Amino acid sequence: METETIALQTTTEPLTRLFKALMHPARIAILDALRGGEQCVCHLEAHLGYRQAYLSQQLAVLREAGLVADNRDGWNVYYRVAEPGVFDLLDSARAMLHLPTPSVPPCVECPCPRCDSRSANA
Secondary structure, eight states: OHHHHHHHHHHHHHHHHHHHHHOSHHHHHHHHHGGGSOEEHHHHHHHHOOOHHHHHHHHHHHHHTTSEEEEEETTEEEEEESOTHHHHHHHHHHHHTTOOOOOOOOOOOOSSHHHHHHHHHO
16 A cells, blocks of 8 residues: 555656646746747736846746746846646646637747847848
């Protein structure tokens, strides 16, 4: 009986950690905002309306869960989804609840170097 309990915990603990990371509305919003690809924190801040410090806290949880990864470029940090299967999970949950799948958010101009270089080339 004890062996079965240990085996069950071994298989359920990773799922528990995953769902725990997903159980916050801001984290789901961040993941949905990253559907279009890598974005800097200032893009997420402009798109979602959350403060940078709050976003950083939520991104740290997602990064610890292995759902997002970051890429540093000087002072800027860019985030991307590290495990694209999370979108299937979120989309399945939305389908089960008869909710629409969000569209990829439009690019939001911000003061990051990537936006500055795009506006300079326009």
